[in-house]
Amino acid sequence: RSNIVSVAPFLTKLQRDSATPLPVLRYVADAMTTDMRAGLATDGGSDLKMILSYVDCLPSGNEKGLFYALDLGGTNFRVLRVQLGGKQERVIATEFEQVSIPQELMFGTSEELFDFIASGLANFAKKEGGKFHLPHGRIREIGFTFSFPVKQTSIDSGILIKWTKGFAVSGSAGRDVVACLNEAMERQGLDMRVSALVNDTVGTLAGARYWDDDVMVAVILGTGTNACYVERIDAIPKLRGPESFSGRTIVNTEWGAFSNGIPLTEYDRDMDAASINPGEQIFEKTISGMYLGEIARRVLLKMAEVGDIFGKSVPEKLSTPSALRTPDLCAMQQDNSDDLQSVGSILYNVVGAESSLSARKIVVEASDAIVKRGGHLAGAGIVGILQKMEEDSSGLIFGKRTVVAMDGGLYEHYPQYRRYLKEAVTELLGLEISKNIVIEHSKDGSGIGAALLAATNSKYD
Ligand code: ADP
Numbered sequence: 001r002s003n004i005v006s007v008a009p010f011l012t013k014l015q016r017d018s019a020t021p022l023p024v025l026r027y028v029a030d031a032m033t034t035d036m037r038a039g040l041a042t043d044g045g046s047d048l049k050m051i052l053s054y055v056d057c058l059p060s061g062n063e064k065g066l067f068y069a070l071d072l073g074g075t076n077f078r079v080l081r082v083q084l085g086g087k088q089e090r091v092i093a094t095e096f097e098q099v100s101i102p103q104e105l106m107f108g109t110s111e112e113l114f115d116f117i118a119s120g121l122a123n124f125a126k127k128e129g130g131k132f133h134l135p136h137g138r139i140r141e142i143g144f145t146f147s148f149p150v151k152q153t154s155i156d157s158g159i160l161i162k163w164t165k166g167f168a169v170s171g172s173a174g175r176d177v178v179a180c181l182n183e184a185m186e187r188q189g190l191d192m193r194v195s196a197l198v199n200d201t202v203g204t205l206a207g208a209r210y211w212d213d214d215v216m217v218a219v220i221l222g223t224g225t226n227a228c229y230v231e232r233i234d235a236i237p238k239l240r241g242p243e244s245f246s247g248r249t250i251v252n253t254e255w256g257a258f259s260n261g262i263p264l265t266e267y268d269r270d271m272d273a274a275s276i277n278p279g280e281q282i283f284e285k286t287i288s289g290m291y292l293g294e295i296a297r298r299v300l301l302k303m304a305e306v307g308d309i310f311g312k313s314v315p316e317k318l319s320t321p322s323a324l325r326t327p328d329l330c331a332m333q334q335d336n337s338d339d340l341q342s343v344g345s346i347l348y349n350v351v352g353a354e355s356s357l358s359a360r361k362i363v364v365e366a367s368d369a370i371v372k373r374g375g376h377l378a379g380a381g382i383v384g385i386l387q388k389m390e391e392d393s394s395g396l397i398f399g400k401r402t403v404v405a406m407d408g409g410l411y412e413h414y415p416q417y418r419r420y421l422k423e424a425v426t427e428l429l430g431l432e433i434s435k436n437i438v439i440e441h442s443k444d445g446s447g448i449g450a451a452l453l454a455a456t457n458s459k460y461d
Helices: 004-017 022-041 103-107 110-126 177-187 200-209 266-273 282-287 289-305 326-333 341-351 357-392 409-413 415-434 445-456
Strands: 064-072 076-085 091-100 140-146 150-154 157-160 192-198 215-221 225-232 248-252 402-407 437-441
Touching: 004 289, 004 357, 022 357, 022 415, 064 110, 064 200, 064 445, 076 110, 076 445, 091 110, 091 445, 103 110, 110 177, 140 177, 140 200, 140 445, 157 177, 177 192, 192 200, 192 445, 200 215, 200 225, 200 248, 200 402, 200 445, 215 357, 215 409, 225 282, 225 357, 266 282, 266 289, 282 289, 282 357, 289 326, 289 357, 289 409, 326 341, 326 357, 326 409, 326 415, 341 357, 357 402, 357 415, 402 409, 409 415, 415 437
Parallel strands: 064 140, 140 192, 215 402, 402 437
Antiparallel strands: 064 076, 076 091, 150 157, 215 225, 225 248
């Protein structure tokens, strides 16, 4: 049915254009290191924004008391409370609730959105009881995870640069988002206070660090991607401000904007041109969950149009942007059967394509090429961060146990991606050094992480 001979050259070209042999990975890792340095030197000096978190004190395990976290980063917001019992008792209890944000509020005014969030928080706080208690005379403190671009100005303030992810809220760009929330809480008569404004990656690092002092880097690989790490204050030339007590802080790299040396295919270029942010977030577009499926769809569409991989006609659904998603690629790659039965049914169910066995094999190989590049580049990015830290403080990373805390649906659910990521790290660092680099999934670190940062930045200490 399908003319596989005519398709094979497309697969070969895809594999060649997206190849990530060791020299390419080394170049990417080194470029990541260089771009990090440039971003630390001056604002706007690099693709990497290297945003300061103003976190001075990392969680140690000694934190005690009741703290709240509020997480706003998409179409839901989450509220959480945690009772911390110090080194011995650790996390005594947690509770959380998730509230979905009505569509109209995403296009409304800033007051409307923050009033809605404050009232959700008030409802949740009302139900506090049982194992949770606040000492007399104290106000409830919140760690606020806000996953939109913010120029942080202190641990508890930050200016919203712009809304993203489909939000178009009027009247808050250029404003301090903590002030927006505080004012809304006041309007609700809710006596709570934000003690820490936290990026989600920073929250993940803090949450993982609470359990393990060797955590130095956190990476999110979900719909999008980002990474942060523990940096020395004296290695941040652009930092001017209050004295630091610990001499260290967390830097949010915003590495999704990295672009140096990434091997791109015609499909990447077309996808980028059709995106809402052409020319931006190139690293993110090659490694994160929102895009891998879409790149594969574009490859298959080309193979159907020019090479009739799925027979004489092009399946109609294959022309719909985002029709094939990353979880579909992942599901297809789990098929180990000889006849690739489930690959066939996924292709049929998702894009309406009838496929021969040889067509299915090509689909799996094309998917693998895309996922391999993604995992490899993510791994090279991690090595870029680790080698930057090691260059500045010899012996800090290499030769001792170092943990990279990973979170996000892509990393969590895609075994081949995880394998490629670790493969790149091992190839770049060598067996001896990479043995001590622990790359591990940190489950919902970011929620508790924000509450922990409220604790380490408590107004009462
Ligand atoms: P977000 O990044 O949106 O906050 P998640 O961390 O849960 O949320 O990541 C969701 C993303 O993870 C999805 O967009 C998808 O790309 C990816 N993902 C989810 N499930 C799977 C899966 N089974 N296989 C591969 N990727 C997945």
